[in-house]
Amino acid sequence: xxxxxxxxxxxxxxxxxxxxxAYTDAAWESxxxxxxxxxxxxxxxxxxxxxxxxxxxxxxxxxxxxxxxYNDNYGATDYFFRLLVVVMGxxxxxxxxxxRRALAADRQHFRLLRGAAELADSDATVAxxxxxxxxxxxxxxxxxxxxxxxxGGEAQRLGVYAAVPDGAAVAAGLRRRGPGTVAxxxxxxxxxxxxxxxxxxxxxxxxxxxxxFLRSLGERSHLNVPLASxxxxxxxxxxxxxxxxYSQEDFRFALLLAGxxxxxxxxxxxxxxxxxxxxxxxxxxxxxxxxxxxQDETGRIVYANDAAADSLGFRASPDVTAVTVGDVAGxxxxxxxxxxxxxLADLPGRxxxxxxxxxxxxxxxxxxxxxxxxxxxxxxxLVPGRSGERRLAVNVIEDxxxxxxxxxxxxxxxEAGAALASAPDYEQTLAxxxxxxxxxxxxxxxxxxxxxxxxxRSVAVAHxxxxxxxxxxxxxxxNGVDLSGDSASARALLEVRSQHLRGVPPSDLRGxxxxxxxxxxxxxxxxxxxxxxxxAGRAIGIMxxxxxxxxxxxxxxxxxxxxxxxxRAGTAVENARLYQERSHIAxxxxxxxxxxxxxxxxxxxxxxxxRPAGAENLVGGDFYxxxxxxxxxxxxxxxxxxxxAEAAALTGQARHTLRTAGTLLxxxxxxxxxxxxxxxxxxxxxxxxxxxxxxxPDLRTARVLCAGHPQPVLVRGxxxxxxxxxxxxxxxxxxxHWHAETIALEPGDVLVLYSDGVTxxxxxxxxxxxxxxxxxxxxxxxxxxxxxxxxxxRALRAFETGEQADDTAVLALHxx
Amino acid sequence: VGDHQPFxxxxxxxxxxxxxxxxxxxxxxxxxxxxAELDAARSDTESIVLDLREVEFMDSAGLRLVLxxxxxxxxxxxxxxxxxxxxxxxxxxxxxxxxVLETPPEG
Numbered sequence: 001x002x003x004x005x006x007x008x009x010x011x012x013x014x015x016x017x018x019x020x021x022a023y024t025d026a027a028w029e030s031x032x033x034x035x036x037x038x039x040x041x042x043x044x045x046x047x048x049x050x051x052x053x054x055x056x057x058x059x060x061x062x063x064x065x066x067x068x069x070y071n072d073n074y075g076a077t078d079y080f081f082r083l084l085v086v087v088m089g090x091x092x093x094x095x096x097x098x099x100r101r102a103l104a105a106d107r108q109h110f111r112l113l114r115g116a117a118e119l120a121d122s123d124a125t126v127a128x129x130x131x132x133x134x135x136x137x138x139x140x141x142x143x144x145x146x147x148x149x150x151x152g153g154e155a156q157r158l159g160v161y162a163a164v165p166d167g168a169a170v171a172a173g174l175r176r177r178g179p180g181t182v183a184x185x186x187x188x189x190x191x192x193x194x195x196x197x198x199x200x201x202x203x204x205x206x207x208x209x210x211x212x213f214l215r216s217l218g219e220r221s222h223l224n225v226p227l228a229s230x231x232x233x234x235x236x237x238x239x240x241x242x243x244x245x246y247s248q249e250d251f252r253f254a255l256l257l258a259g260x261x262x263x264x265x266x267x268x269x270x271x272x273x274x275x276x277x278x279x280x281x282x283x284x285x286x287x288x289x290x291x292x293x294x295q296d297e298t299g300r301i302v303y304a305n306d307a308a309a310d311s312l313g314f315r316a317s318p319d320v321t322a323v324t325v326g327d328v329a330g331x332x333x334x335x336x337x338x339x340x341x342x343x344l345a346d347l348p349g350r351x352x353x354x355x356x357x358x359x360x361x362x363x364x365x366x367x368x369x370x371x372x373x374x375x376x377x378x379x380x381x382l383v384p385g386r387s388g389e390r391r392l393a394v395n396v397i398e399d400x401x402x403x404x405x406x407x408x409x410x411x412x413x414x415e416a417g418a419a420l421a422s423a424p425d426y427e428q429t430l431a432x433x434x435x436x437x438x439x440x441x442x443x444x445x446x447x448x449x450x451x452x453x454x455x456x457r458s459v460a461v462a463h464x465x466x467x468x469x470x471x472x473x474x475x476x477x478x479n480g481v482d483l484s485g486d487s488a489s490a491r492a493l494l495e496v497r498s499q500h501l502r503g504v505p506p507s508d509l510r511g512x513x514x515x516x517x518x519x520x521x522x523x524x525x526x527x528x529x530x531x532x533x534x535x536a537g538r539a540i541g542i543m544x545x546x547x548x549x550x551x552x553x554x555x556x557x558x559x560x561x562x563x564x565x566x567x568r569a570g571t572a573v574e575n576a577r578l579y580q581e582r583s584h585i586a587x588x589x590x591x592x593x594x595x596x597x598x599x600x601x602x603x604x605x606x607x608x609x610x611r612p613a614g615a616e617n618l619v620g621g622d623f624y625x626x627x628x629x630x631x632x633x634x635x636x637x638x639x640x641x642x643x644x645a646e647a648a649a650l651t652g653q654a655r656h657t658l659r660t661a662g663t664l665l666x667x668x669x670x671x672x673x674x675x676x677x678x679x680x681x682x683x684x685x686x687x688x689x690x691x692x693x694x695x696x697p698d699l700r701t702a703r704v705l706c707a708g709h710p711q712p713v714l715v716r717g718x719x720x721x722x723x724x725x726x727x728x729x730x731x732x733x734x735x736x737h738w739h740a741e742t743i744a745l746e747p748g749d750v751l752v753l754y755s756d757g758v759t760x761x762x763x764x765x766x767x768x769x770x771x772x773x774x775x776x777x778x779x780x781x782x783x784x785x786x787x788x789x790x791x792x793x794r795a796l797r798a799f800e801t802g803e804q805a806d807d808t809a810v811l812a813l814h815x816x
Numbered sequence: 817v818g819d820h821q822p823f824x825x826x827x828x829x830x831x832x833x834x835x836x837x838x839x840x841x842x843x844x845x846x847x848x849x850x851x852a853e854l855d856a857a858r859s860d861t862e863s864i865v866l867d868l869r870e871v872e873f874m875d876s877a878g879l880r881l882v883l884x885x886x887x888x889x890x891x892x893x894x895x896x897x898x899x900x901x902x903x904x905x906x907x908x909x910x911x912x913x914x915x916v917l918e919t920p921p922e923g
Contacts, residue, residue, distance in 0.1 A: 641880040685884050689876065689908060708879075708908030728909025732883050736909065760843070760875050767873055806844070806875070 014044035014056030022063050037063050038089030045097035053097035057090025109253060112141055116260035126151060126268045130159040133237075133261045139163035141250075141257070142239035144170060144217070148179040149227070149235035149265060150186070155179040158235075164217075164242055173213050177206075185226070186233045190258070192251040193222040221245040225258040229266035237261065286317075291397040294383075295349050299324045302392065311376075311399055313367060325349060332365040333551055339439060348380035349393040362400070371526065371553030375404035402557075409561045412436055416568055426576030427459050433569050434462035434543070441558055442545035444523075447533075447569065448481070448489070449541035456481040456489060456542070489542055492530035496539045498563055500554065501528040524548040531563045533570030540570055599626055601633050603699055605814030607785035609793050611757075612807050621647040621688075622755045622807035623655045631666035632697045637753040637811050638690040639709065653678070654688050654730075668692045668705050672730060672738045676707075679731025688730040691753050694740070699815055702751070703740040708732070710759060713774060714743065715750040715782050720774045723751075749815045750788045752777060757808035758792065763799040772799065785812035825853045830921045833863040833891070839870040842878035851881055862890025867920050868897030879908055886914055895920045 018040035025037070041057035048056075064086035068074035115136040119129055130147050137145045138161040147159035157179040162170040180188075193200055196219045205211035221241035226233040237258050239246070246254075285292050291308035295301050304312070304320035312328050314320045320328070326344055334342040344350060348358035360379040366372070377400050383392040419432040434445040444463040451457035457480070481489045488499035527547040532539035543566045547554065554562070598606050608624060621640035626633065636658060640651045654675055661671035672690070679686050689709035695702050704712060708729025711722040723743050728736040754773070761768040776795035782788045789812050796808065823840035834857035838850050857864055864885065868874075874897070882905075886892050893915035896902055905911040 639876060641876045685880065685887065687876075687880050687883055687908075706907070710907065726907050726909065728913070729879070729883075732909065733913060756876055760873075 010048035010052040011055040014040055014052055015059040017043060018056060018060045018063055038086045041090045041093030045093045049101055050094055050097040054094050057093055060086050060090055108140060112136060112257060116257050119264035120260050120267060124268055125272060126265055129264045129268045134159045134161035143242040144240035146174055146238040147235060148185060150182050155182045155185055185236050188226040188233055188236045190225040190255055192246060194246060196220055196222050218242050223251060223254045225254050227258050227262040227265055229262040234262055234265045293395045295325050295393050297353050297391055299326055301325060311397060332367055335364045337362050348378050349395050352380045352382040352393045353391060366552045368551060371551055373552045373555060374399060375401045405557050408440055412440060413564060416565060420568060420572040426573045429572050430569060431460035433565060434460045437545060437565060438462045438464050441562060443548045443550050444546045446544045447541060450483060454483050488530055492532050492542045493539045496532045496534050499530040526551060527554055529554055529559060529562055531566035533566045535570045535574040540573055543569060605785040607789040607812045609789045609810040621651050622757060622809040623651050624809050624811050625655055625659055627659050627663055629663050629666040633695045634662045634668060634692055635811060635813060636690055636692040637755055637809050638688060639755045640688045650686055668694055669738050672707055676730045676736055680734045687732045690730060693751060699745060701742055701744055703742050705738050705740045707738060710754060710756060713752040713777055715777050716746060720778045745815050747816060750782055750785060751813040752788050753811040755809040757806040758810060760806055761796055761800050763801055768799050785814035788812040825850050827853055827857040832861060833865050833921050834861045835865045835867055835920050837867045837870060841873040842871050843875040844877040847877045847881045854885060865893050865895060865920055867895040868901055869895055871897045871901055874901050874904055879904060879910060882910060893917050
């Protein structure tokens with residue numbers, strides 16, 4: 001930087017100093033102008049620039065030259081020696097002054113550079129950067145500085161700084177001129193105008209008035225440098241030298257400074273953009289329905305949106321950011337879907353920060369204080385952070401409670417439905433339903449039914465507790481509750497309305513005696529819900545759901561689900577009762593198909609075997625009977641095709657018709673025709689087969705009639721014969737007729753009647769069949785009716801495999 | 817049942833008639849399947865031939881099925897089955913009431 005010589009005064013001071021030194025010297029030594037004057041330039045160099053020093057040195061040399069006249073020693077060695085000392089001293093002073101100036105300039109540059117560097121390192125805004133740059137450059141490096149910046153797509157004159165007399169007016173004038181164009185700024189190239197002349201001013205003036213203004217600035221030198229960063233011009237810096245002129249060196253230095261300022265502007269712009277993005281992001285996160293939290297590596301929550309605060313049970317989001325993940329987690333009991341507890345280290349945020357890539361985690365949380373149950377899906381994304389910055393985990397916590405509860409409810413009801421449909425034993429069914437509820441809805445569940453003596457009886461109990469101690473307690477708490485007392489259990493049953501007991505210990509334990517109260521206390525009961533099992537407007541029992549160690553509170557959705565379970569259980573119990581009732585009816589019907597006891601026929605031995613098809617309580621269609629008629633005793637076996645209650649009813653009808661017609665008319669053919677007509681007119685095809693033996697009163701002969709039925713076997717003296725002839729089955733055709741075969745009877749004869757259940761019995765080698773039956777009767781020493789029946793039974797038992805598929809009936813007659 | 821083959825039933829057209837071929841045992845456990853196949857064949861044509869040659873066993877439920885199928889408007893015939901089956905027919909009087917063919921019709 002070259003300043004205009006204010007050095008004139010300094011030169012005068014220096015010259016006066018030299019003169020004063022010479023005068024003092026002369027006065028002191030009285031004859032010589034000593035080399036003392038050489039001190040003048042040195043002293044000058046201390047406070048003035050090289051020019052002044054040079055001027056003072058020249059003055060000192062002139063004084064030294066002139067001293068020859070004063071001392072009158074021109075040409076003398078002494079004269080030349082003194083002159084030489086002054087000349088060399090002046091040269092050294094000049095060198096020192098120059099060095100000092102260079103050093104000062106370096107210091108100035110260093111100060112400017114440091115200032116510019118600080119600009120770039122701060123978090124300042126664009127306006128801050130411009131302001132600081134202006135203060136830094138004026139007046140240290142320029143008399144006037146103008147900064148234009150491109151911001152938001154337009155050029156702005158952000159800073160004008162002037163350190164000249166009347167600076168405010170100058171600044172106002174420059175501001176008025178306005179910024180350059182965006183295109184102009186972006187295309188700006190650095191230039192140095194070392195000497196501002198008329199031509200330069202004329203080129204830049206917009207009009208005559210502007211030219212006059214530019215002229216009034218008295219500018220000597222001008223620097224124009226772009227403020228660039230990342231290859232892009234962000235603005236321009238104009239430096240006006242009025243008291244100074246710029247050199248090439250200054251130009252290069254200005255470029256350096258401009259680079260720094262450009263960088264600072266860029267950072268400031270980015271920072272502003274970041275702030276804008278952050279503001280937008282924060283607004284967006286704030287309006288999200290999903291809870292979002294951001295945690296750092298220390299576990300501190302650095303951000304939580306409103307939804308997160310709400311979901312985690314905080315009043316406002318700042319409350320959440322005051323705590324750690326551990327603090328938040330501590331408010332809840334957390335379980336996986338399978339019921340296993342979740343530790344802090346299992347949370348996706350922790351795992352992500354530990355370098356894993358965690359899957360989203362589905363959590364069931366129970367608030368420790370309120371007992372509120374929520375299902376949450378936690379997804380975590382790791383934000384790596386730039387080098388040296390903290391890594392963050394962003395957790396998105398979706399509340400899936402409704403979906404999950406609906407899903408669980410549906411599954412539970414489906415499983416309950418399957419359980420209800422499968423087991424005919426309702427106590428087993430209720431136990432299964434209680435088990436289903438445990439773990440998903442409640443910690444334990446009991447089902448109690450009235451015992452018929454004014455007390456409740458627990459018929460099913462389920463508890464998650466493996467050591468079963470709590471099972472006993474739960475049972476004790478419910479079994480035998482007096483229904484005439486004012487207890488919640490009694491109200492649930494009698495008023496057919498759910499009773500919800502809350503609080504620890506639960507409120508309203510009225511009607512519970514001391515003993516049960518102790519059991520309730522030992523259970524650690526938190527809540528209990530008693531739901532009725534309604535059937536047609538009244539409750540047939542109650543289900544009690546208890547919450548204890550899980551700490552959960554029953555939500556309205558839970559209550560609705562439990563009530564639904566109660567309804568279904570009620571229906572199941574009712575169905576089971578109807579089923580058992582129906583079984584009872586079927587059994588009664590079955591007995592009706594057969595005579596209570598076979599009558600005794602005078603002179604004839606009679607034995608029977610009846611094995612109804614087991615498993616299902618469908619009433620089989622086999623029947624037998626024996627009754628007297630005017631034409632002798634009739635003995636018969638029949639089989640109605642088909643099963644179930646309808647077959648049973650028909651069987652009853654068939655037996656009744658045959659007995660009535662046979663007894664009254666004494667002619668089996670007519671009885672057959674009677675039954676055939678009755679069956680054939682039915683819309684539904686209901687064929688029936690019968691074999692009937694009519695014993696002559698003297699027992700010497702018998703008439704055998706077959707209606708589509710297997711022929712009877714006559715066992716005589718160890719030999720077997722099939723007797724009777726085939727006739728059409730009953731109920732198939734209206735025009736059927738039957739003809740009896742009369743056989744002679746001999747003493748010792750055994751006649752065996754049987755149903756097709758015997759021959760159709762399944763064994764390892766197919767069906768039992770007629771041949772095996774005949775063999776069984778032939779091999780055995782069949783002496784009487786009992787022995788014949790026993791032989792058949794034994795052979796069947798030995799043969800059959802698996803479950804009996806059809807009714808089996810055998811009837812044997814023995815004529816002694 | 818032991819090494820008996822499981823029940824199966826098919827049907828095919830043979831000229832104007834549909835031939836329904838049960839294989840295995842026709843009893844309470846299989847009559848519904850067989851009846852369903854007969855109904856399917858009947859939806860194609862009214863003339864039905866029940867081929868009993870592959871029937872190993874028939875019980876009263878099977879007899880009832882045959883009887884039931886004689887009651888439809890179209891023609892109904894059976895192809896004579898094994899001796900035991902035919903004997904059952906005779907026993908209940910079906911042999912006289914149902915048309916028994918020695919071989920199935922050919923299409």
